[in-house]
Amino acid sequence: MDLKDLEIELNNCNQCSFRKDCISPVGWYGNPESPIVFVGEGPGGVEDEYGCPLIGPSGQLLDKALWAAKMTRDRVLATNVIKCRPKNNRTPDVAEADFCGRAWLDKELQIIQPKVIVALGGVALHYLGTSEMRITRDRGQWFRTRQGFDCIATYHPAFLLRLYGKQLVTAKWDVFHDLEMARNRAAELAPGYQFMSEEKVDLFKLFHKRSM
Numbered sequence: 063m064d065l066k067d068l069e070i071e072l073n074n075c076n077q078c079s080f081r082k083d084c085i086s087p088v089g090w091y092g093n094p095e096s097p098i099v100f101v102g103e104g105p106g107g108v109e110d111e112y113g114c115p116l117i118g119p120s121g122q123l124l125d126k127a128l129w130a131a132k133m134t135r136d137r138v139l140a141t142n143v144i145k146c147r148p149k150n151n152r153t154p155d156v157a158e159a160d161f162c163g164r165a166w167l168d169k170e171l172q173i174i175q176p177k178v179i180v181a182l183g184g185v186a187l188h189y190l191g192t193s194e195m196r197i198t199r200d201r202g203q204w205f206r207t208r209q210g211f212d213c214i215a216t217y218h219p220a221f222l223l224r225l226y227g228k229q230l231v232t233a234k235w236d237v238f239h240d241l242e243m244a245r246n247r248a249a250e251l252a253p254g255y256q257f258m259s260e261e262k263v264d265l266f267k268l269f270h271k272r273s274m
């Protein structure tokens with residue numbers, strides 16, 4: 063099975079109650095050959111509308127951080143643990159994330175076989191690592207996911223959007239260093255891979271609004 067086949071199956075998924083409150087599952091975007099994969103929490107309102115992961119305000123901030131770390135969205139791959147937008151954008155609990163992650167994310171990772179994964183935020187960290195891990199304590203440290211991949215966690219961009227002043231500056235630098243470390247490890251393991259295009263990708267030109 064390749065990602066195209068998986069996407070067709072994902073679009074028909076109706077395995078949990080999240081499906082009834084969203085437009086449609088949101089899969090992944092990027093280069094399936096990428097040695098680095100970014101895993102976020104789940105789609106928000108803009109992501110659900112456009113059918114693209116990390117396209118809303120969080121995604122815009124991620125794109126800036128990637129650019130600073132010499133990566134562009136078309137050259138990496140971004141996805142989420144949960145594929146359907148939870149009602150009122152609430153944070154999914156561990157069991158909910160586990161259910162969708164095992165159904166879809168694990169299959170994506172099996173197909174892509176990334177050299178390096180970056181977990182964005184606590185939900186991704188708990189899913190890929192363990193529920194005891196904490197983003198504030200464990201970000202920036204390498205660990206092996208239970209699926210067998212090298213992973214480093216950093217703050218989810220949505221968290222940065224809630225910070226101000228000195229806290230924001232410190233967190234932005236932390237994210238920059240985490241991304242740089244992840245990119246360097248991926249570059250070592252996939253020599254010659256181009257992580258960056260000449261321009262940032264305008265995802266709103268590639269994806270169009272969907273409706274219920």
Ligand code: SF4
Pocket residue numbers: 072075076077078079080081087144145146161162165166
């Ligand atoms: S959240 Fe995941 S498991 Fe639930 S319906 Fe959507 S794709 Fe299927």
